[in-house]
Amino acid sequence: MAISEADFAHVEDDRFRRLVSYWLAARSGRPVPSVDAIDPSQFRQILEQVWLCDVEENPRAYRYRLAGDHIRAAYSVPLVGRTLAELTEPEVAKRVLGYFDRVVDGPTVVHIVGRIYTEEVRPARGERLILPFADPRTGRIARILGATVHSWESRGIGPGDVPIRQVRTFTPVDGNPSWCENWL
Template sequence: MTCENSGLPLDAALDEIASRLRTESTRLLLDHWRTVKGPLLMPDRRQIDPVQFAPVLPRVWLCDYAREADRFRYRLTGERVAKRFGHNLSNHYLDDNTDPDYYPRVHRYYRNVIDFPAVLYIHGRLYAETDDPIHGERILLPLSEDGQTGHGVIGATEEIIPRNKSDGRYLPEFQKHIYVTLETGAVVEESLPV
């Protein structure tokens, strides 16, 4: 993991992440989150207006963080997310629906989004633990009831390069994680093999 102080103010660091986004789902969600965040460190879940990103709702999920149990519970999941897992994840926990071998990594990056707090952009091989991984991107955005302490995460996942299993198209063997910390605008990057 590398940490660099980008020397950029927070808005410039978030603009840099926005410029990397290649799909409508991730762009619309990040734009809306930034708009409702305003001067707060993080917006409240109740500020999120799904009408503002309605075209991409099938790819969006929302988790609450149960701090005492250190678990993330899905509050809602879009249709595409539910289809990927074979059922609606609402009211299920992240650890109930994540391969046990991958769960520590996934839990860690969800916690980083809450604890830093940070915006997290991931690209590369996603759903790597499944029989049907994708070359995609994911954005995770922290939510807060008081504007200061993370209480949840909203995110979207989208395929960048559609792939037919039989066509032999390249599928990355990595995930790149880029965090933008909200308190300082520092950028933290890591590449993880999958």
């Protein structure tokens, strides 16, 4: 069974819902869109919040190709050209790699809401969406496109209490049931 917009009713931010709509349409009958379908003109309203990683294999790594202004504001160093493991502490990288790997291996769409940037001295309230894109020749997931909004910036989700946990929703692209996990 194919997934549809109804499978993403839990997504809160309207910009993320539009990004999901774009991703679903870009699949063109395939389970996952091709990397060739990544067209920033189709999600202009969220470019500041978007990040894009190449998926490297043997060993697996996630190398940032693009990071919008809203994303760069959350880091003290440039992201582009660096891997997730280079940018974060090993314990944090292990947690984040866990859900990045699910995006690739499932493939699965991951949605996170609640406490984000939990490893920071000052965590944020936010929402994150991670979408897989495939190599058109091999079908292997070659890139992940993500979007993150956080409470540190006015163009994010605005002020409010930072939750004590995050809720992660995993939506397999093959239409199998979604599942959630809470992380403290």
